[in-house]
Amino acid sequence: MDENTNNNVLVIGAGMGGIQASLLLAEAGKQVYLVEKEPLFGGNVIKYEEVFPNMECSTCMIAPKQQEVLQNPNIELMTHSIVEDVQGSVGNFSVKIKKKARYVSLVNCIGCGACYDPCPVSLDNEFEQNLSQKKAIYIPCPGALPNVPVIDPEYCTRLKGVDECSACKDSCMFEAIEYDQKDEILDVKVTAVIVATGFGLFDITAAPKYGYGKVKNVYSAFEFERLFAKNGPTEGNTVLKGGENPNSIAIIHCVGRKELGYCSGVCCMYSYKFSQYLKHSFPDAKVFQLYSDMCVPGKSYQKFYKQTMDKGVDFIYHEDVEVKGNGSKIKLNVKNGKDKDQELEVDMVILAQSLKSTESNSELAKILGIEQDDKGFFVSMTESFEPASTAKPGIYVVGCSEAPKDVPQSIAQAEAAVGKVLALT
Amino acid sequence: MSDKIGVYVCECGPNIGEAIDIDKVIEAISPIEDVAVVRRHKLLCSGDGQNFLVDEIKNEGLTHVVLGACSPKDHEITFMNVATRAGINPYLIQVVNIREQCAWIFKDKDIATKKAIKYIRAGIERIKYHKPLQKKELDANPDVLVLGGGLAGIEAALALTQTDRKVYLVEKSADLGGSVMKFEKLLSHQGFNLGLIKEKVDKINSNENIEVLTSTNVESVIGFFGNFEVTTKPAGEEAGGKSFIVGAVVVASGYNWFDLESTPRYGYKKIEDVFTINDFGRMIEESEKLKLSTGKEPKSIALVHCGGRKELGYCSRVCCMQMMNIGNYIKDKYPGIEVHELHSDLCVSSKNDQKYYEKSKEKGINFIRMKGVEVGGKAGAISIEYTTLAGDKGKLAVDMAVVAPGMIPEAGTPQVADMLNVPLHPTGFFKEGHEKLNPVGTTMDGIYVVGCAQGPKSFMETLIQAQAATGKIFSHLIPGKKIEPEVKVSEIIEAFCTGCQTCLDVCFYGAITYDEDKGVSVVNEAICRGCGNCAGSCPSDAIRPKHFTTTQLYQEVVEALRE
Amino acid sequence: MSNDFKPNIVGFLCNWCTYAAADLAGQSKFDIKPSINVIRVMCSSRIDPNLVLGAFLWGADGVLVAGCHPGDCHYEKGNFYTRRRFTQMKKVLETLNLDPDRLQLAWVSASEGQRYRDVINAFTDKIKEMGPNPLKPNPAV
Ligand SMILES: Cc1cc2nc3c(=O)[nH]c(=O)nc-3n(C[C@H](O)[C@H](O)[C@H](O)COP(=O)(O)OP(=O)(O)OC[C@H]3O[C@@H](n4cnc5c(N)ncnc54)[C@H](O)[C@@H]3O)c2cc1C
Ligand SMILES: Cc1cc2nc3c(=O)[nH]c(=O)nc-3n(C[C@H](O)[C@H](O)[C@H](O)COP(=O)(O)OP(=O)(O)OC[C@H]3O[C@@H](n4cnc5c(N)ncnc54)[C@H](O)[C@@H]3O)c2cc1C
Ligand code: SF4
């Protein structure tokens, strides 16, 4: 092949957007490098038990797609990896990818899980929002793909040089543990780059009025997703800090909307989803939604809201709210434009946080030479009717890395980017 | 030639090796008829293991292979590739799950061993009825029909152009452009550059790979992915139709407006100076001036959101922004006019929308949150009565009102859906292939729906969808490349079929048709996905889902129950 | 009922949801009663009444048909047909003098490993109470 042409595409981020883009590119015969910074892939959706508005099981939706990625010979999935450098221009980018040492062989490991228990080191499991513990060698949750553990070198006593522990290696019958793995740098050439790095959530500790971290039983959105997930830390039994099930729950919408300056377009919907989860587990619990606008755009979302209402959920309009502890209960002062605040007492609060840009975006923006908006999202060329393209030819942005979106919108944008990439050749 | 079945039990290290007594398994399996070899291996999925299997198949001359190993979800494809490498058909491999669903869940070794024997025996009995299945390749026509020439259709047609691909763009009206073209002043005020659309239309008209058929209707579309026969007819004429073949169809037939007249509370057509967005857009298009029926300039205008939302049961997604745009237009051109926006929710879900709202407030637009509204009074003294969220009543006197009607499906939608054999959503818009995973596909392979034909969409969502359909077509339908339909499809055995046509109704993909001449039903293998629902429905047991035939499943049942 | 009665259950599991849940139950190393004999099908709607009756005539003490939750079927609407056919099958069982509860329909999604365990174990207990399939002694049909 001519030195200046190649058949490769780089996709950064393996959430719904990145996965869909990779699969379509692979089907068209492209060789895809799919780079994911986490040791597992699938993006945020794998944290959820179900997805709105059809309340389909999230694993059932995404696992077959993940399997397709793992089995597709045209896709090289690199988990636990980051893009360090990109040079060149459309048709001929040179990319430097750092594959971080996993210390477990992706080839030899069969995912039996025999190595976790013997490991003497326990630490908080970030994937589970620190609601449970993991070992220094771990997979983030049951069902995580690829089903191969990773050793955290900051905690593993052997890799830290504290001792000569080899408990995991001793328990592995497959010679899969490789303490001497090193970070690897891979140089590849690609014609185009699709960025699908997704989103983060508004930092709720920055808004003390919600009581997060101070008032007991105030939960973040992801904490609640994991507390309801069947493969989560409580096997789907939503329990409060004291071990009891909640009887009254307030879900606060638009957490961070004012601070960030935009509506994320999906938090209303995921809040209704939360209500449906709760009503499913605890039909008699009181559930309050403190909303500001019902953001239910399009043909099927309002129906979802109606369904939620029909399950006996109370909707309370609010302009502002303050969350305080009150013995074992939580007290909410709700401002809704009337002279007097409304008061509410509940035993669980869930904060429906706004979606914000991923932190690593600023570094990637530099590496790729693409623009971010004032909120940190990547800028696409909407004004010239190219909503998946950046100003730099050959680089495309999709999914929540470009702006907050739901799953179908993320997928559509990924497909649009694929259309652009395939039109290049 | 008689069958020579090889059975291989994977130890999977201690996972199976320690939980199951493999020697006992081998002992029990070896005497079974047609079983030529039974062996164990440390790790079949490893490189070594795969090479071992290839050698075994070749050296022993095996015709079928049964593997007692992990879940087929893990390595069925790995082992199918092994079969191909060894020169046997990949469907003559059966992976029996004795790890996840046996070794790992039955803690008593004796029980697990007995169960493994049962499962492997079932695999052996089943595989005796396996047929080699071949991948089919079908010629595919790469051309595309785009139905509708609005924003979505224009974008799709242009994006789809490639050297070896022809695009037919069929528009029923006389001009390309769709709904936006009538609102140049209004939309350009919002920074939406209609000039770009015009440029695209010019490019389409001068592109020799695009055939534009305006004032034309599509009469019929028959066939399947890669091979649809299309016939068209000029609007209002009997002759002059065309017919051609395409491989894919992009539906971009757009939307209509909710009829406000049908809902008396908006006073539309009963009270003068009550307008829709359409009327307002036309008014400013005709002359810059804002005029009341009296010829005077209005002093106060009410912009009423959510027209028909209650009746329709959904939010139309773009009217909030449209209304704010009208508000801004008025405030910018006629700062003296009072503007009130009566909204229920504010749908400002794109990342820059909220900023626009905040700017609108700064310009002095008065936003009123309401949950019910009624437009009454008479020309010159229009009275807007509304209910706040708290239930209080409010009243406004204005001399002009503009109501935002919701989006509804384009009138011809049901006919188009029927013609293409794709389902509609309960709201009457087209239904996407999968609400999450397949936002621009439909249940029919090769038929895509984009833009507002699929439901209320913003400009950008419309463009993204048009480009997304392009991405899918570029990926699935490549000029010069054949397409490979699903292998494990269903077939109908003519001799058993009584022609009752039960199966036609249950197939969600429309893969089955009735052959009038023969009096039997036939599965189109290019469409079938292999779910087996038709087989579940057939009263005559005439349908065979390949690889899941009744005989094959029955063998498994019998072995499961053998004591 | 005697304690040494070991029920034999035939479980038809759809590939996309319940079969995946069964795998997840395995990965989670749950204890599951060995009464279950799994047969994989692509969709629960594949199961025609003949297969179910066949299983009973061959002596199954219970038959489980399990698939995706309603609305989640990989083939859009397959499991709605399953549900409809299931009601009819129950009627047929009555005419055969078989307790219709020997046939169970369950919706178990791919993430519900523990629900899979619970469904199998509870169904086993129920069948244990009912005793062996009365048709079992004459499988010569
Ligand atoms: C609580 C909550 C519930 C939700 N529920 C629903 C729902 O029910 N239905 C629905 O439609 N939508 C829902 N959403 C929205 C949905 O999560 C998003 O639409 C979807 O995840 C977007 O996919 P994505 O691929 O753009 O991003 P993500 O899912 O965020 O994936 C991005 C991936 O990129 C990786 N990555 C990030 N930076 C880098 C880097 N520098 N290098 C390499 N990899 C990187 C990340 O690790 C991640 O794997 C919900 C959102 C929230 C917050
Ligand atoms: C006044 C106005 C203001 C708007 N404001 C905003 C806004 O502020 N923000 C925003 O994001 N969006 C806005 N929109 C929405 C935007 O217009 C839509 O997203 C977009 O126009 C949809 O384009 P479309 O191609 O899907 O549909 P359309 O524009 O309706 O085009 C459909 C085309 O298909 C043709 N057609 C229909 N049926 C057939 C058939 N059977 N055979 C052949 N041809 C057929 C029609 O004649 C038409 O030309 C606004 C729209 C209007 C009109
Ligand atoms: S070597 Fe490290 S990871 Fe392995 S068991 Fe010891 S501490 Fe844990």
Ligand code: SF4
């Ligand atoms: S590293 Fe070894 S012990 Fe751990 S899961 Fe992989 S194969 Fe099993």
Ligand code: SF4
């Ligand atoms: S977009 Fe705004 S005006 Fe239109 S229906 Fe939705 S909330 Fe009402």
Ligand code: SF4
């Ligand atoms: S249901 Fe069976 S008998 Fe009836 S038409 Fe279909 S294949 Fe023929």
Ligand code: SF4
């Ligand atoms: S197997 Fe499914 S898709 Fe194929 S013809 Fe039968 S019902 Fe239709």
Ligand code: FES
């Ligand atoms: S695919 Fe699971 S029930 Fe249809």
